[in-house]
Amino acid sequence: MHEIGVRETINFLGLTFNIETLKMTWLAMIIVIAVACLATRNLKVVPQGWQLFVEMIIEWLHSQIDAMMGRRGRSLAPLIVGLFMFLLASNLIGLVPLMASPTNDLNTTLGLALLVVVLVHCLGLYFKGGHYIAHFFQPTPVFVIINMIEEIAKPITLAFRLFGNILAGEILIIVLLKLMPIWMPIPLVAWLAFSIFISCVQAVIFTMLSMAYLANAVREDHAEE
Amino acid sequence: MIEINATILAQILNFLILVVILRAVAYKPVARLLQQRSDKIRNDLEQADADKKAAEQTLTQYKAQLADAQKKAQAIVEKANVTARQEHDAAVAETRKEIERMKQTAQAEIENERNRAFEEMKSQIVTLSLAAAGKVVSKNLDTKENDKLVNEFISSLNKDMFADMK
Numbered sequence: 167m168h169e170i171g172v173r174e175t176i177n178f179l180g181l182t183f184n185i186e187t188l189k190m191t192w193l194a195m196i197i198v199i200a201v202a203c204l205a206t207r208n209l210k211v212v213p214q215g216w217q218l219f220v221e222m223i224i225e226w227l228h229s230q231i232d233a234m235m236g237r238r239g240r241s242l243a244p245l246i247v248g249l250f251m252f253l254l255a256s257n258l259i260g261l262v263p264l265m266a267s268p269t270n271d272l273n274t275t276l277g278l279a280l281l282v283v284v285l286v287h288c289l290g291l292y293f294k295g296g297h298y299i300a301h302f303f304q305p306t307p308v309f310v311i312i313n314m315i316e317e318i319a320k321p322i323t324l325a326f327r328l329f330g331n332i333l334a335g336e337i338l339i340i341v342l343l344k345l346m347p348i349w350m351p352i353p354l355v356a357w358l359a360f361s362i363f364i365s366c367v368q369a370v371i372f373t374m375l376s377m378a379y380l381a382n383a384v385r386e387d388h389a390e391e
Numbered sequence: 392m393i394e395i396n397a398t399i400l401a402q403i404l405n406f407l408i409l410v411v412i413l414r415a416v417a418y419k420p421v422a423r424l425l426q427q428r429s430d431k432i433r434n435d436l437e438q439a440d441a442d443k444k445a446a447e448q449t450l451t452q453y454k455a456q457l458a459d460a461q462k463k464a465q466a467i468v469e470k471a472n473v474t475a476r477q478e479h480d481a482a483v484a485e486t487r488k489e490i491e492r493m494k495q496t497a498q499a500e501i502e503n504e505r506n507r508a509f510e511e512m513k514s515q516i517v518t519l520s521l522a523a524a525g526k527v528v529s530k531n532l533d534t535k536e537n538d539k540l541v542n543e544f545i546s547s548l549n550k551d552m553f554a555d556m557k
Contacts, residue, residue: 181397188401195409202417217421224421243422244414252409273398281403 187271194255194268234381242380250373257365260336267332275329279321282376290383331368335361516548
């Protein structure tokens with residue numbers, strides 16, 4: 167059982183890395199890729215078994231993207247489905263004893279959140295150009311302050327929400343393991359079950375919020391065009 | 392616990408790699424398959440629509456042809472009836488004419504025969520009369536009286552004997 171809050175670090179090329187987070191990230195990546203490969207192996211025009219499930223997810227995602235972003239959003243579908251699967255796998259890994267979620271490290275969540283927000287601004291500039299910048303100064307230029315705070319708050323809230331939920335869940339698991347005698351497993355089991363729920367919900371929330379932010383930048387705005 | 396270091400860069404990189412791999416391995420084939428399937432369904436539906444339309448067209452065509460054929464058959468039958476009646480009438484008329492002609496011929500022949508028989512008989516009667524007259528003459532040489540007798544005899548013959556032969 168690792169010490170809470172203390173991270174093993176290594177130095178590589180003068181940079182410091184949290185090695186456990188990286189290992190767990192790679193594990194999550196491998197799990198995600200393996201699941202994806204298994205699910206999409208042997209694709210047929212008439213679907214069966216796993217393929218149905220994967221198609222269902224992608225169809226649902228496509229409909230969400232179409233509704234939120236319009237046709238331009240389709241190219242972002244792999245990013246969003248990847249984000250969701252990676253977060254789900256990452257969150258759930260932490261519930262396995264002796265393992266930790268990559269998402270219990272702020273580096274992971276903030277990295278993903280920054281990636282999303284940077285992508286939002288880049289796509290907004292690419293698709294809308296001057297309108298995108300102008301829209302921060304509306305309805306009056308004074309609003310730029312509020313808008314800036316909002317834009318800065320986006321990645322921070324996104325990152326800390328996920329980070330806090332997952333880390334808290336893992337901490338409580340460790341605490342419960344130490345606190346409760348082994349013959350009294352009900353609180354731990356209950357918390358584990360709740361953690362599974364939380365893991366799924368947080369993955370969904372992060373993904374949906376990312377989609378909403380991206381949609382803002384990508385959606386064809388009839389008023390502006 | 393909340394220290395940010397180079398891991399953030401590594402995580403961004405990791406995630407981008409994951410997205411690229413996922414896109415290549417899983418997303419693209421599935422999306423392509425979905426597209427293929429929707430294309431196939433659309434094509435099938437369009438094909439079915441076209442087939443149905445073609446079938447309906449063929450049916451209408453066939454119905455029209457059938458009606459046409461029935462009309463033609465009706466016309467042919469009527470025409471045949473008319474022709475047959477005409478031919479029948481013509482044949483009947485022809486036959487009647489033929490019969491008429493034959494009747495006339497027969498009557499003419501009968502007339503001829505009767506005339507001939509009458510003439511023959513007349514000449515025989517004359518001969519017989521002459522023979523009878525000769526016998527009378529041989530006994531009685533008063534020719535004037537005789538001629539008168541003979542002529543009387545012949546005219547009586549004409550009147551009495553041939554009255555029913557006319």
